[in-house]
Amino acid sequence: MTKTIAFYGSSLLSAYWNGAATYYRGIIRALARRGYQTTFYEPDVWDRQKNRDIDPPDWARVVVYDGTVEALRKVAAEAARYDIVVKASGVGFEDDLILSEVMTAARPGALRIFWDVDAPHTLGEIRQAPDHALRRWLPDLDMVLTYGGGDPVVEQYRAFGARACVPVYNALDPSTHHPVAPEPRFACDLAFLGNRLPDRDERVAEFFTRAAGLLPDQRFILGGNGWHDVAMPANVQKLGHVPTADHNALNCSPRMVLNVARDSMAVNGFSPATRVFEAAGAGACLVTDAWEGIELFLQPDEEVLVARDGQDVAEAVRTVSPDRARAIGQAALARVLAHHTYDQRAEQADALFQAHAARQGAAA
Incomplete structure (x- = not known):
């Protein structure tokens, strides 16, 4: 052939x-x-x-x-x-x-x-x-x-x-997405990277914006196109478009990284976004909104944290220590290197x- x-x-x-x-x-x-x-x-x-x-x-x-x-x-x-x-x-x-x-x-x-x-x-x-x-x-x-x-x-x-x-x-492509040294410009408690799309607005408002509003003393970062005119709490820093060359640093620098699926992908399940594997490949502690099939890719509570709503996201940011976050991230990295390249x-x-x-x- x-x-x-x-x-x-x-x-x-x-x-x-x-x-x-x-x-x-x-x-x-x-x-x-x-x-x-x-x-x-x-x-x-x-x-x-x-x-x-x-x-x-x-x-x-x-x-x-x-x-x-x-x-x-x-x-x-x-x-x-x-x-x-x-x-x-x-x-x-x-x-x-x-x-x-x-x-x-x-x-x-x-x-x-x-x-x-x-x-x-x-x-x-x-x-x-x-x-x-x-x-x-x-x-x-x-x-x-x-x-x-x-x-x-x-x-x-x-x-x-x-x-x-x-x-x-x-x-995951480990030659392009992998652990790097953290960078101070991306240091925060929780980061989300994703372009603004109509069928993700409500879920981002719930899982990211609401969580940030519940934790005014914690720092949040929002990257991606389309968010410039969306009102956010004062503790959210907007980055705009983030080049792929910066994705590893953005995933390695925060204490936790958020994944928010679009409505249709959450409903159908079994649809991990590229950011899931980019974050896991960098050894990040990933928090994801709940969707059917997540355990096919990462084990909840051990390799990923699963949130039902913004309150759950805020609770994770408030309670998960840096040591536990690192352990979850390392477990995720090992899983994707073994099974999801x-x-x-x-x-x-x-x-x-x-x-x-x-x-x-x-x-x-």
Whole structure:
């Protein structure tokens, strides 16, 4: 089996308004170590190219195309040259057209994949639109891969006509996310890093803002885009966009780090965000809002603290000592290094690709 991949996604080079960047980088870099040659096609939209946080890597070829339909069609036609063609969710520019163009261009026998980095959102769109482009394409695609969701997502995709749906979860790349020396500028009792999104506002207000208001003598840090005009208690410092180069320090410097899932991901469960593994990989003491399936990734009370509401978050910040916080963080680091790295996810993806190739060979 030859191993060339055309991957059409949001951005590999920029994490700006692009929460999937860490996932793309981890998976594609790990696949490269298994002999896959990936070309990543990303549109020049949303100011991402002005906010690159990595240079073009040696483990993937990156093609940046203009945000025009003409440029899109030109790069989509290149899908015909590859063994595996991937259309990711949430490209942010003409998603339906990209899906149609690249899957139509894929050569006979190529493995055609829809790789969903926000399955709850995508499935919600499909439910509301019977003529949704992805819904029409699902029966013709070879598989759907998701970076979260578990059985509920798999069952919904199968009900909509997907031949196969397999979660390939977020994970840790220890070469990029790891413990570093703490930095005074990020020192605080609790930090949360996440862009502001409509279906996360209420949960952030409960789990972060309310907790900060309950502990006026403790220091809180809020990083990410979109929070500049949101009222916060006086003990909250807003950082704005935090480049990925600073993520390790931001995770290593606070006493505790918070994860807040978006509404849809919390409801579906089994959807750990990239920040969960970034924080665990840095040895941070992670506090997460409650969602089904957390124990699949980290053991509550031993490797992660689970909060039902802002009161629980405040209680953890108030009572967990620095020594216990360090012990929880070290246990989390050991767990993710042993069971949740992108090398392990790439091994899973490789097995899926190889099994498909074997089935095709048997059929031929």
